[in-house]
Amino acid sequence: MIAPVPTRPFSLAFEPDLVNVSLASLLPVKALRPTVKISQKYTQIAASVREIGLVESPVVARDRRMPGFFLLLDGHLRVEVLKDLERTEVECLVSTDDEALTYNRRINRLSVVQERAMIVRAMERGVSADKIAAALCVRPESVRRRVRMLDGICDEAVSLLRDKQCPIAVFETMQKMRPIRQIETAELMVGANNYTVNYANAILAMTPQSGLVDGGTRKTVKGVTPETLARMDRELAKLQEAVTSIEETYGRDNLELTVVRGYLSKLLGNGRVVRYLVQNRPEFLDEFQAIADIKAPLTIEAAA
Missing domain, CATH: 1.20.1280 (Monooxygenase)
Incomplete structure (x- = not known):
């Protein structure tokens, strides 16, 4: 008979029900900048609240030292907008932990x-x-x-850029390309971790006429000759091929490096081995130490 698996106790991170809280009883955990009300973010939040109401409830925690008061953990701009709209209450999500972290960082x-x-x-x-x-x-x-913005953009290119922070103008630039070139452009941007309009325009400038939609023209770059563009296009293609090759083996190479690093760290912790290397193979000792001192392998995004 299989013994039941013991369950570990857990506690809820938030109270199960939203609570109506008076704005006067909210204690902000940070001060807003004096210029915040002229920022674009504040203007957008204010417009959203006026048009459709509060979408995301502020996060608060009960003040253990002052019953009836709440620490405002997240939602300072929303609360400030409500005050400007002369509201007196707001529905809040009550955290059971009063740690003043910014919840939006986890979004x-x-x-x-x-x-x-x-x-x-x-x-x-x-x-x-x-x-x-x-x-x-x-x-x-x-x-x-x-x-x-996605009119004329093939599904494969959209899939590659679906979760990337690309400006709208990037897709408008890609609309001038044929589907195969759109995919190549998306792959280049992902490989280089570069989603700027300038990078997209540079790719467009290096796109041959056959890669453009009917009637499309290559973007001209002042001071750059067609021969220079052709050379840049070849170099970019080689770079993309190299990046793709690295991505294919990166996971395996990263795992092997982690195993080797752990083994060498343990090996260098043996005094007898270190003495032998010092006396017989000092060049090996330097290399082993350099590998063991690597803190953590980079991710592909960080390496880019």
Whole structure:
């Protein structure tokens, strides 16, 4: 008979129900900058709250020294917007831990592709572009631009850049390319960990006419001759081939390095081995020590 697995006790990170809290009883754990109310982020939050209400509840913790008061752990800008709108209460998520960390650091920011998907879904449900623009504090044309940005972009390229922080202009540049070149461009950007508009324009400038959509023209770069562009294109292709080759073996090489590093660290902890190396193979000792001193192998993103 199999013995039951003992269960470990656990505690909830938050109270199960939202709590209505008076704004006057909130104690901020950090001070806002005097210029925060003229920032774009504050303006966007204020517009969103006015148009659709509070989407994400502030996070608070009960003040153990002052009953009836709460430490405001996250949501300082939202609370400040509510004060400006002359609200007196807010629904809060109550943390059982009063550690004043920033919860937003644990949230992955939406990429422009993911943001577009949400906008398209909202418009399919009948929300107008004007209302979405008001909620995001942008112009209606900016919303329509987001909706159009994937027109003509192949699914493979979109998949590669789905979770990357690419500006809209990057996709507008890729719209001038044929699908195969779009995929190559996305792979180059991922390999180089570079998602800037300038990098996309540089790739467009090096794209041969056969890689452009009908009627498309190569982007001209002032002071750069066609011969220079051709050489840059060849060098970029070689670089991409090298990066792809490294990515294919990186995981295995990283594992082998970790095992070797651990073995050498243990080996160098043996005094007899170290004395032998000093007397007979001092050059080996230097190399072994250098490998053992490696703190941690880099990730592909960090190496890039």
